[in-house]
Amino acid sequence: MVLKRFERALERIFEDGIARPFRSGLQPIEIGKRITREMDDKRTVGTERLIAPNHFLVTVSAEDRAQFAPYEEALSRELATTARQHAREEGYGLVSRVEVRFRTSPKMKPGGLNVQGVIDQDISGPTAELLLEDGSRLPIGIDTVEIGRTPESAVTLSDPRVSRQHARIVRRNDVHVLEDLGSTNGTTVNGTLVRSHILSDHDRITIGSTTMIYESL
Secondary structure, three states: OHHHHHHHHHHHHOOOOOOOOOOOOOOHHHHHHHHHHHHHHOOEEOOOOEEOOOEEEEEEOHHHHHHHHHHHHHHHHHHHHHHHHHHHHHOOEOOOOOEEEEEEOOOOOOOOOEEEEEOOOOOOOOOEEEEOOOOOEEEEOOOOEEEEOOOOOOEEOOOOOOOOOOEEEEEEOOEEEEEEOOOOOOEEEOOEEEOEEEOOOOEEEEEOOEEEEEEEO
8 A cells, every 4th residue: 555655656656657767767766665564574572562664775887877866755745755755654753743855876786776765753843733723834853842821831722621631742762642631621733532542653642623744744
């Protein structure tokens, strides 16, 4: 399912579609397959769940890289999205945002491919975002995100069904955890009332009449 979505994304990137192979024979879909395989092969046991690599170094020949050079940035983004989706479907945790980088090697022949994945906590920047109802996005990193009616909250909701200090998102070890702070009307994730919940990509958090979506980066 993840790779099918990746194929559709490739069709958007390459205007001529992916039915016509690259002259070298290296197909972008093969890179996606190798990244998901690398995640499966190098997953490790974390404190809360299995942890998969989040940083990938893709080595190709100079000839192959030249062919998709105009699309490299978009391809890297879609490969990172594929890795996040695979992590969500398999229940893997990611210690930081996903990053995919390309490099060339004079030893690599056209059509050749090497993918190295590592678990890298040192990638700077936020590791997730909250997509709010107005379309804005709130970056989430290591700092606690307070949600409630108080003006000091990172997410301030004026809904009377929302408690002053309703819930918070905290970074605990290698995951983000949503905690209800004893609110009057409760907090739900994907329709289920929760007190404490380890967040996964695309979880829908509902507080009062407001729904926010948690998205991994």
